[in-house]
Amino acid sequence: MTDRETESVRSDEVAERESTAAEASNSARSIADEQADSFFAVGDAGPTTGEPAIGGGRAHARIVEAAVVPVEDVPTDYPWELRTDSALALTVEFPGGTQAITYVEYRENGQDPRFARVLEVAGPRYGSYADLYGERLLLEVVDGYWVPYVPPSGPRGSPVGAYGVWFGLAFNLLSILGVIVGGGWLLTAAWFLLAFLLVNVLLVPAATLTDAWYLESHTDWGHAPLFWATCNAVPLLNVPVSAWYLATRMGVRSINGR
Incomplete structure (x- = not known):
């Protein structure tokens, strides 16, 4: 085989691989587009009713479908007051396959303030409602219906504060043990008294507040x-x-189920 023939064969192989990759990429985009289109249907969605929740409490569920429906189609005893002409009906699926429908206000410009806070904490960044597909949310039972759990405040604090609380607890336990075993000499040491005050008056309360703010805004604490x-x-x-x-x-549930 001549050099020219070899180069021709190699060119054909490269072209074939590029063509195969392009087809796979187009196929993946097509599948993603189909999922988004089937997930979110605006307009003629038809009547949608939510099934009352069985039992009570809170649980995580994944958003699997959404549709815009007239607010008149929302059950009259639904616990959230919806002040818009349309509602966004979110179908959620719990572990085990059980599904339920929850409703939030639908606004072409903006979001339901309650749901906006949930999304702000949960973390999904989206350009359209179709991007909510697959997101996990924490829901609670209110008056027999599953509704999104809305934290008391927007994101704040940090879970890092918990390490400060653990450190303070360990320091104080060791200090008490040291005073008992050492006969109280630690109480006369200036360095110990300074460290004791810094840990107890500054570190522990600040760490507690930082962690508690995080728990309040990111979980159902x-x-x-x-x-x-x-x-x-x-x-x-x-x-x-x-x-x-x-x-x-221990045992708190995060807003986004992570």
């Missing part, structure tokens, strides 16, 4: 951040309070 931060600013009292506070963090 449901406690008062200032209450816990104030109690944790009292030396010695903050030992059982810190332990109790950390216990309240």
Whole structure:
């Protein structure tokens, strides 16, 4: 085989691989577009009713479908007041395959303020409602219907604060042990008293407030951040309070299910 023939064969192979890659890319885009179109249907969606929730409590669910419906199609006893002419009906699927419908206000310019706060915390960034497909949200039962759980505030705080609470608790426990074992000599050491004050008056309450703000805005924690931060600013009292506070963090549900 001559050099020219070899180069021709190689060119044909490269062209074939590029053609195959282009077809795969177009196919992937086509599938994604079809999913988005089937997920979000604006206009003639027809009557949609939500099935009352069985039981109670809160649970995570994934958004699998959405449609714009006249607000008159929303059940009259639906707990959220919808002040727009249309509603966005979100079909959500719980683990196990059970589905339910929840409604929020539909606005061509803007969003339902309650749902906007949920999305702000949950984190999805989208250019259209179709981008909500597959997002996980925390829902709660209100008056027999599943509705999005809305945190008391927008995103704030940081979970890093929990490490400060853990450090403060460990420091105080070791300090108490050191005073008992050492016969109280630590109480006469200036460096220890300074460290004790810094940890208990500054670090622990600040860390508690930072973490509590995060829990309040990103989970269904449901406690008062200032209450816990104030109690944790009292030396010695903050030992059982810190332990109790950390216990309240266990079992909380995040807004976005991550």
